[in-house]
Amino acid sequence: MNPLDKSITFLLADDHSLIRQGIVFLLEEMEFECEIFHxxxxxxxxxxxxxxxxxxxxxxAHxxxxxxxxxLPDIKRIRPETKILIFSGIDENTQSLKYINAGANGFLSKLSEEDDVKNAILKMINEGEYISPTTQALLVNSFRNRNLINPLFSLTERELExxxxxxxxxGNLEIANRLDIKQNTVSTLKKRIFDKLKIENIVELVELMKDHS
Structure with a gap:
């Protein structure tokens, strides 16, 4: 049976109503039967x-x-058959793999043209996934470099600790006391951690640790 021969149930999730309404317009243009939740x-x-x-x-994404x-893991646990397309303005080159790894079936940039959005939706319906050329290349490279999936893999055991x-x-002093090492050693390791993870401050580190814990 052709997936387009039956009604498709969509969930459009975005905190900006204009984005959701824009997708509704595209779905209406595609002229297949669907039910839409927001x-x-x-x-x-x-x-x-x-x-x-x-x-x-x-x-x-946000x-x-x-x-x-x-x-994403909760959605897959509650309803394993639901296919998830991340539609976001975040950088696909640095972000898409972690969403795919967490259970998403596709990733699409909000900078995409209308035809690309329609194509992604059709792929999700017909094939259950949408992997753009950019993410395809990242997936291939990730087999050679697992840091692309989780940048924390680039850290040594001590750096991760x-x-x-x-x-x-x-803080530096508390870490030095807990590990019984010099404070300037902690500072040196902190710089190395930031360089490896390509971050500039603790706030970014906390966010990254949450995303990849």
């Missing part, structure tokens, strides 16, 4: 998935109440 927060995403038989969930990366302590809110 969500503006992560909490509402999970509620909608629990209450409705969602076929395709088109979800932004919401006022958090990062959608955190709920210190990164976790920074993420917990500890």
């Amino acid at each position: 969500a503006s927060t992560l909490k509402k995403v999970l509620e909608s998935v629990q209450e409705n038989p969602i076929d395709i969930a088109i979800i932004d 919401f006022p109440d958090g990062n959608s990366l955190s709920i 210190i990164a976790e302590m920074y993420a917990e809110g500890l």
